[in-house]
Amino acid sequence: MECFFDREPVEGRVRPAILRSWRRCRAAGLAPGTLDFGDPVELDWDGPLVRAARPVVERVLPVLADADAALLLGDEKARLLLLRTGDRALSRELDARHHWPGVSYAEEFVGTNAFAGALRERLPFPASGFDHLSACLQPFAATGVPVLDPLTGQVRGAVAVVCLIGREHPAMGMLAQRVADAIERRLLEHSSERERDLLQAFLRTEAMPRPLPGGGLPPGELTPGDRVLLEDRAVELIARGQRAAVQVPLSGGRVAVLRSVPRIESAGVVGVLAQVRIEGGPWEPMADLPFLAPPAPIEGPMGTMGTVGSVGPVSEIGAAEAAKTVAAATKPGVAETGRRPEAAPVPEMPVQHGSYEDPWLLLAGEPGVGRLAASARRRLRILFEAAMGIGQTLDVVRTAEELAEATVSRFADLVTVDLAESVLRGQEADAPSADLRRVAIRGADGTPGLSASRGQLVRYPPSSSQARCLAEGWPVLSPGPGGENRSLIAAPLSAHGNILGVVTFLRRATPFADDDLSLAEQLSARTGVCIDNARRFTREHATALALQRAMLPRRLPEQNAVEAAYRYQLAYEAAGYAWFDVIPLSGARVALVVGEVAGSGLQAAAAMGRLRTTISNFSALDLPPEEILAHLDDLVCRLVVEQAEQAGDDAAGLLGDIAEDTTLGRAGDAATGTTCLYAVYDPTSQCCGLASAGHPPPAVVGPDGTVKLLHTRAGPPLGRGGPPFETTELSLPEGSRLVLYTGGLLADDPADPRIGTQRLRQALDTDPGRTAEETCASALSVLPHGRCRDDVIVLAACTRALSPGHIAYWDLPADPAAVRRVRAEAARQLSDWNLDDLVFTTELIFSELVTNAIRYGAEPIRARLLLDRTLICEVFDASDTSPHPRRAVATDEGGRGLFLVAQLSERWGTRYTRRGKVIWAEQSLDQETQEGTGEPWTVLGLPE
Template identity: 50%
Template sequence: MSKVRKASEDADFRGPLDVMSAATFVLDGQDVVIGWSPAAQELLGYPPDEVIGRPVGAFLSSVAAPAAEVWPAGLIAAGAGGEPPIVPLPEHDLHLAVHRDGHRLYLVTAVCRLSGEGPAAQVLVAADRERLRDWESRLAMLQGLATQSPLGFAIYDTAFRLVWCNAASEVELGLPLEDVRGRLAEDLYPRGRFVTPGYPETLHEVMRQVIETGEPFLDLHFRGEQPSDPGKVHLWSCSYYRLEDTDGHVFGVCEDAFDISDRYEAQRQVNLLVEAGRRVGSTLDVIVTAEELADVAVPEFADLVQVDLAPAVLEGELPDVTGPEAPELIRASSRSSALLDTSHTPGAPSGATGPVTYPYGSPQHRSLASGGLVLEDDTLVVPLRAGGGALGIVTFVRGPGGGGTGIFGRDAVAVADELVARAAVSIDNARRYTRERSASLALQRQLLPQHLPSNSAVEVAHRYLPTDDLSGVGGDWFDVIPLSGTRVGLVVGDVVGHGLHAAATMGRLRTTVRALAPMDIPPDELLRLLDDLVGQSAQDNADALGTLAGDDDVAAGATCLYAVYDPVSRRCTMARAGHLPPAVVEPGGRVSFPDLPAGPPLGLGGLPFECLDVELPAGSLLALFTDGLVEARDRDIDKGLETLGRVLSEGTDSLEDLCDRVVSELLPGGTTTDDTALLLVRTRELDDRRVAAWHLPAEPVAAGRARELVAGRLTEWGLDELVFTTELIASELVTNAVRHAEGPLHLRLIHDRTLVCEVADAGHTAPHLRHSADDDEGGRGLFIVAQLVVRWGTRYCKEGKAIWTEQSLPPG
């Protein structure tokens, strides 16, 4: 505080030649000193009695001419030899004098001649040359502030009326000082306000606090219209400090202001780009990205922003919307500030989003036609370009006095171009993601069953949760495969890894299982064939990459569980390759995990797979799942199996509800660190009302007996329309078994969604369908049978084989 006070005291703007402070000599008509002021004695050190009566030329010598006389006391030293020449200040004389203590002084003098009677003829005023130079510098500074400074300076009295302003303020006000002197500050800037947080908003309140407290306000931001440029909003950096006279009386407040609109606008635009980089593109969604762009730009950059995209962009494709014919676009986003009326905005749809077209000649149409920016009045249209094509356009509109200051200058156009370019990259990324996700979902629909076929053997429900949320696919799979004799194949598998690579491997395995299962291969044999396939694929990859087969992830990480359920015998035969065993829930609620031999994971080779045959009461529940359901980082498999058993034992009438309960209990929030597949199966039984079986001797008469039995049972079932064809089928199959196989023979009819006819024998040789020559006496029976049925095939078992056929049931 003492330094501030000292600086204030030194800031004396009285001139050094002022008679109140300068050394003053009074001379008579012969230039003899007749008066000697105290300031003169202080400056030169001589008392009046040593000076009065002497001629002035005796002690003041011009620097330009050597002194003619030297006082005995050494008062004057004329012409110091060897010193550089001294240039006098303009309009003043420069003299050299020696202080009484011996040091030399350069004095600047001014003379005022007197008129009238009396001895006094003139007054000579002298001051130290350096002090005069300081004073001249201060005068130059004040002159520069008043006429040359780009800062606006104004002085207001205690009633907040304008007293004085410099040239910069006059330019800002658009009027000379004479026309605005005496006007109130708030009348000069009627709609302005301070926007610096924590300070008053009005000019008068700020000035009042400065006058009352004496504390200055520095760098307050004032926002308003410049009187000389109405309609355009400016921003000033203002400072205010109290003014006092020499007696300490407050007579007003000084304001200095500097227009920082351009600097503020530039900084705001930089901040806008930084904010856009932070907020635009936070998701891989085209619509959300367009909305983020509009949210960032309104109201900081424009009062209205509309983002229009080509319809193909929303589908993940790359269009090119430029050309002479403006295409129809989709309004992806529209944001406006409260300051702008958008009721007559060209092309605007009724809602926030929807189709939009622009008339010929509109800025949007011209931008689409040319592929470039179009600026028209307060509207700026910028194309969204990425990947070599135009994705759409962005329209910016500024209203008068809005956040965008009403017009688009060169800098604003550059910012809009950069802003749209950045948004285009994010929208293009979202478009690419949409395309890739669509492809992934299409792959998922192909690889996983979307609708499991209904059948009489089991009731099913399923859930699939991939870890890779981006692609929506993973390495786990499940399937339900209809087999001959109303049986059903149940499969669940797991391929190590996530994403498309694991999904593609899973797809090959699932396709292979679906191809092998209808061949009625036992589960252990099917897994062996699958193991050979995976091992061969791993070896092929190893040969191609020059690595060992054991290093292949698929070879070491693919597991599978395959089961076959027969609703007639209620028996389930299952085998697994390194997979978790299924959970079995009896109708009473007892849960068990069958002691099914584990078997090695697929692809290792060299180790056998074993089957387990269990009988399931009708209404039993089978749960087939992958380890992602029961294993987690904070939970081991045993704990997960225990939880799964508890939930399954509680039971529910709906398998869909039970699936939801299992997932919510074991995977809270639906999140999983590993792909998860769950298949719930409730078994059914086909009893004697739907199944008829007979034993026949391996004799020629067996064919006739088969026709009688078939006709009688079909009549009981109300299937009279199928009697003739079924008699023919049964007779032919039995005849073939008698001729080419071994007894005993077994005939079975199953009335299900189709009519199944089976003939089993002890032979292991399957019949082959062939075309008979014209001179062949036989060989046409199986060909005729194939024309009468929907499908037919051979199923092998330990005791032999069974030839089966399926016929469609009559309507109704």
Template identity: 45%
Template sequence: MTSAGAGQSGDIPAIPRGTILLDADGTIIEWSPEAERLLGHRPQEMVGRPLSSLLVRPDPAAGPGLPHAPPHRGGCLVHLRDRTGQPVAVEWWMCPRPAVEGPATWAVFLAPTRDTYPCEFDRAILDALLTESPVGLHVLDTDLRLMRFNVASPGMRGVPAEGVVGRPAREVAPTVVTDTAERLMREVLSTGEPVIDFVQPGYPPADPHDEHVFSLSAFRLCNPAGEPLGVATLALDITERHRYRARLELLNDASMRIGTTLDLARTAEELAETAVGRVADAISVDVLDSVYRGEAPEPGPVPPEMTFRRTAFRTTGAAGLQPAYAVDEKASYRFPTPLTQCLADLRPRLIRKVEDGAWLAHDQLRADRIHAGRVHSMMVVPLAARGVVLGVATFYRSVTSAPFDDGDLTIAKELAAYTALGLDNARRYTREHTAALVLQNSLLPGRLPVQNAVEAAFSYLPGHAGGPWYDVIPLSGARTALVVGDMAGHGMRAVAGMGRLRAAIHSLAALDLAPDEVLAHLGDLVLELAAEGHPATANDPLEAQPTTATCAYAVYDPVNRCLVVARAGHPAPLLALPDGHVVPADAPSGPPLGSGGPSFETWETELPEGSLVALYTEGLVGGAPEDSANVARLRRVLAQQHTSVREACDAVIYAQLSGRTEDNVVLLLARTRVLHDDQVASWTFPSDPAIVATARTLAERQLASWGLSDLVFTTEMIVSELVTNAIRYARGTIQVRLVRDRSLICEVTDCSSAAPHLRHPRTTDEGGRGLLLVARLTDRWGTRRTRRGKTIWTEQALPSSAAGIPPATPDAGQVS
């Protein structure tokens, strides 16, 4: 047993220990709960017993067991019997407790033994933390001066202690201990609340030329009285983890930001916006000039003489690098350079140190820009997709001190892959868009047909190649059909669908069907087109078959000034009257063609001469409803007085469109004309064979008054055949009408709805030659239904010597 004085009290371990109080004779007078837990004896069992009764007698063969000297550290090692009689090794300390009166008592302290003494264990932990731990440990005093640090940490490895200990942490690592970090440590000192995982980039003293990212944690150090002594910080270098996470975020951003449009230039700009500031200080993107035209380059390497177009260039404000070529400028690469080598084998080039490159001598212009911009590292990456090269992206570093490495090259290749895919999609779209525009223009009328019913003009502004169309179709009886429609969708299929609809409209118009019937047949055709195209395009969303269309169809008759309108999901035509009022052609809006639904209805009105009829697509008013401000502005422009329809058409475009629109815009304007009484002659006869001669005579007199004596013979034959057929096959009155327009029109109307049939009789047949004769004597002939029956009409060309032919101003059109 040893006695520990005041100077040895620090050797008593700071762990739970049993306390026993002995009187002067060694009898136990107090037994603590800790002693009970250590040995199992209860206080009531031990008080009054000598402590020596618990001592385990030493083995006689081992000697007397009395130590020759006190232990160097800790207490004496003794063995005491527990409550079960088993020996327990404990460490023993003993010190006297003098009394004011009477004999002194003795305090005995017992503690369990360890293989390693506590002080040595604690010192080993402290030594490991300050010399071997990969985690940076820094101990600061209350003034945030560095007092201890881990010499093995990555940020302080190799830094001599005598040069930094005692200095403010802000001076030791100014880029790491920033204002924010210093404020957080002072808050830890004042509040005692620890800071965990505060991310701080900076340049540590052990590596002042490369930026590292640290995860900092801090907690307060206090003395036993709870007074602050300083702050301990733990710094974990997470640079690689941070870079890996940043690269994942960059690639994720690239997947969402690059290729969002089908525009070549915008796709290249998206690459530059994504990469500059995160991968490179500057970037240039060059695209093959042929790609701009939608052409697909040949697979494999690209020869150096190929022409490129600078598509994008971007730099940080501090880089100061000037481009060798301006955006949209065309150029070829000098040979040999990393750019030509990259295109020769389709592999990227990583140039860690630009100043070491002999290739700069082969491209002096680029070399001058690189030297002036202090570029020290660069990467050249081909933009290839689907087996073809589309361009090259070049990444530069001038402000960032670290050169590009293999990790940066991997990121650049990923960005290039995203960009190349977007460029190829844009190229394919450009090719299809160009082809679709060519096809669209070939399917639309370049100029409007000559006729006298209206003075017409149009403006067609193509945006995305799609399915809008317009038509002015001359009909029988000097009437004219006005048509504007729009096939849903964009691309080649929409254009092809538009062409089929336009051809169908011409065919239906030739049958002289009413506007509502024309739309009904068109709706059936669109349904058939959708059914035909669905199986072929089910797996190709970019080439989806258009399934609906809108259309407005109007027929104007210059004889009775009647306008008949029907529409299928299309904006209502506007009617600008000569008095300045503008009203809509309030035809019921039927469903879009191909969508089914109720039948179409017609709307009729009588227009004064000189009225302006406006048909248009939604692109002219931005898809706005009919009560919107855009439509109101259109009405104000139409209400103005214009010297010509062409002038009115231009005025509408100037007012409605502030810039180039992506929507297709079609505007068709028609100013109505009237055929006056001196150009029309009409007679009504009873169904009597005797009136045939009368009809011929009246027709002869009318032609003579018009100066068309050259057409008397053929016209008499036509009138005679048609009136005779009407008397033979129909009942009721018969009407004969002659119209002198750009041709001589002869019409016979009866009450029968049965259409005549042109036959080709044999030489032995006694009849069936009437309509065949009519067909041979006329330029055109046909049948149209009327409310009371049918009308058979014919047209004959006027002789060139005829005087007073009504003029027809050539209809104007404009395609932009």
């Protein structure tokens, strides 16, 4: 909790429901150290909820005493109504912390707690210890369960079972759920009793309301839609159980006024009649009734429903259909519009046109309607909770666990989920088989488990319900093991015609019915689709990850310019694809590359591979950093166009959220795009040139340990177009550390990205003598708990300098006589380096290169000899003309110079500078010399 309020990430360590409550508390400005109960208030200690709950609570007192627990009952505003406990020590602790009837457990007073959480989430809500924000609640562990009106679905209150920390009982949640269910059943029974008495009273009535002349519309001319709407609102008023009125807009601009009239006898309110009047406004007898507010949507477990001040909607099966069904089965039943039931002794009144001074009866309460509505609502609530809870992640096993969590205790006492082995591996489902792997098992406390536990192989015999379900592809209802009251439903988990596995629902008390079989089929069908989506994601993610890893460098190349190391941290969520590279260049230089492709999946991995290959090819041409990024930008634009042609508006799937433009489909402003940073370090001059395409700036740690983030002139991300890229040059003395990284290293705190930058500075501000490996480890330490939302790459390079004793250069005039001089100087230098065996070939190479520069180039001309892992011969001139070898015939006197250079050297080429070009050639050294130059130059034993 302290980490959360310090704005440090806590996802993965805190249950989602607790985290949502903490976020609500922080948004409300609550401070944990200042929370406490307010003063108790006077409530209705004998209201309908208390009357329904008191017998239930008294029956569970022995259970509370055995469990050392307390039971609390609160109303819809989280105010405590009842508190019962059989443990004196717990009672003293509760009293000492002012847990008294009348105090409020609302989040705005005491923060996160089981009472308020159950009311807000409309689901069981456990909270223990430091899950609570208030210190007065932290010594306790509690599980809250909402009490819902069986007819309307509205929250009437909550039940919580509480005990001291360290004395939690495993049945706390089950006890709270059973108490809540029992209270809901008593609320339904009370409603049914009132409806039954109301119906009998109605049948004893001797007269109907009389129609009077006028211009109103008789009930017989109502449209079917008007009838359904009036009946829905009438059921709401009947369920409310008190005198009230509501205006209902009808078709044609008409308005109906509905009122509920309780029938009161010596025993009190025995039921409610719903009466209606169309047009003419409120009549005189209704003048003293409180009018409900106009209908406005409120959120409930079934989505948008109900009206402000009303009791919620009628069942989704329709009030009219339910009423007719019950009336046909039970005769007295629901009175139809404008008519007396057939059992009434008073003859039916004729329907006439006119407005009514007295209303006509629309509905009378009937127990069957309430039961049907409650049953349908309970099924809809389970389906809604399953829809919200199943498929939250793209993990096959977790999806199966979500099905078990959503249905156990609400629908079944024990739930198991078994899947085919191929599905767990992300492959296509095999043919239906009775050999499965159990991936989820969950049961209510006290429910005996099945033979196989989680992770074990399950083999169902051919006669079992599960084997029949797999073979037939339909859910199977059968008696369960262990008693005649037990029943079992086996439902297939299927998607797109393929059976992935089977789910088993076991109930021990009340047997499953046909309606439950239909519900199980809907639950398994939804879960099957979610599991198949997770399976497909698993397969694609594994394929893309394998492709991505295959395209990354397996090891860093050998070179002496820098000491390089890297770290690759995979994201724990879906992420983009990042890559890096270390590319040796001519002249003992090295290129360092880090980039990131927006998007995910196989297309992003393929795009990453194409970009990395393209960079390697362009690097071989020795192009400047800004030109390499310009070529990459053109490539990305082509990829976007190609993808747009193949998939239309889905071009964003390849390289980010690409917004369609009127020309080439350039990226929109909201697109992240593909980013890249390209840096070239030259150990001879200790200079680094780098160019950025929307990539985070690198960090530089000086030889003295000072840390700074480079403010480079970053261009736009690749594929967006815009201004040309620019190269930033800086000096990196020997012993400096250049740290390149992807944006995921600093983006873990989206609320304030500067926090990540500050953490990176602090992590790198360490001893100046750190190695590249240690620098990578320090950079990754900025990730909280080592986790990241996006793939993270850190590439660290500790710079080295080529010793002056390994560099020889000569300024040459544009005179053919200079060829003899450079050959002699080169031979003398190789003799000093103990490389006499390379004198002949080096003299030939310099002869041809210097001759070409004098004949075809321009002054100034300079020759340079470098000793690195190879022997490098370079000739500079101020001309932009690029030499190329040609095939000379036998009679030609020239044209063989570059051919000889190519034959005598390991590789050769041309690179361009700001003032001309360089023609270079490399010769390999013998094994002994090559191994020696693989170490830092200061330990070669050669003269400086």
